Amino acid sequence: MASHKYLLYISQNxxxxxxxxxxAEILKRGDEVRWFLEGKEVSSHYLDFTEKSLANIDAVKAWEPDFVLVPGNIVPDFIPGIKVGLFHGFNSGKRGNDAHFKIRQCFDMYCTQGPNTTERFTQLSEQYKTFTIKETGWAMLDPLFIPTNNNPYHINGDExxxxxxCSTFSEETSYAKELLPTIKKLSExxxxxxxxxxxxxxxxxxVNAYKAIQNKNLSFVETDNVIPLLQAADLMLCDTSSIMTMFLLQKKxxxxxxxxxxxxxxxxxxxxxDIEEQVKFALTNPSELLNKVDDYCSQTHPYIDGKSSxxxxxxxEELKVNGIEQLKKKPLNIIRQLKLRKKLKYWKI
Structure with a gap:
């Protein structure tokens, strides 16, 4: 069986x-992988020396990927391959409940995270008929459910x-600045x-304000991989962010x-x-709250086997075999695709 080519299309670190x-799953199967970095907000600095990238759209088209995997909202229609939407987080409600389910007519398939996303995307798939859906779980969380003895945020002997x-960056929903005095006081x-x-x-x-309050009890962490942080912590304090759901899925x-x-x-x-009092209460692991956490997790992301990838x-592979010919043709998306062409400096047919 001929190997498949997968393009990993990203725009954020x-x-x-x-x-x-x-x-890892693609390579395990003997298939091929290339990365494509879109825009100025993603850096090649984070590429591992074993990872291969394509420098521009001409290189992407010459490589002819079978699939384009995208943890984002949009992808150019002028590059080849079946386009697969993977999401860059859970529905946090930060921009309203409908934002997570906005159809931008860029994808042939969405891989949903759990029943409460599958249900809505199934309705949208039946409405638009331009894409299919498959409930798979979220690949990013695979390592979350695989125990490790090498967590850099564990300190031996510190019980x-x-x-x-954590906090979001959105001005409307971020309370990091407001919480700074409280966090500083509690961390002392x-x-x-x-x-x-x-x-x-x-x-x-x-960011600099929080770095300035670091002490023997508080560390500011900059990382492109939050999974070890989620595993190391016993409790999370946050405002409005999809990372809250990621933490919750550990039944914490x-x-x-x-x-x-x-x-x-x-x-x-x-x-x-009231935060200090609630921290103490949360660390008692109240059963009534944990039962609600269980119910939420079963609807949001029931996959804890580490096999979503x-x-x-x-x-x-199933979609490749079945083909996408049965899908209705997507709208032209002229304005969106022109913006992408301008961003990528690509004007060829």
Missing amino acids: YAYAMLRPLQ RPTILV SSDYRWLVQFHPKMPLEI IVIAYKNKTRNESFLHVDNAD ERIINAC
């Missing part, structure tokens, strides 16, 4: 960690509870160990500060003065 589990602080006590990690687009002034508790979704599986706090590549 955090997408490397999202696609590497898929890359204190570890609290991970040696009761807990604090790890702080922000979205790559977080304003530099806020999330304290949500001024979160507008009012998701019942989060422990909600609206006053910074395998399911995604199986879905790709």
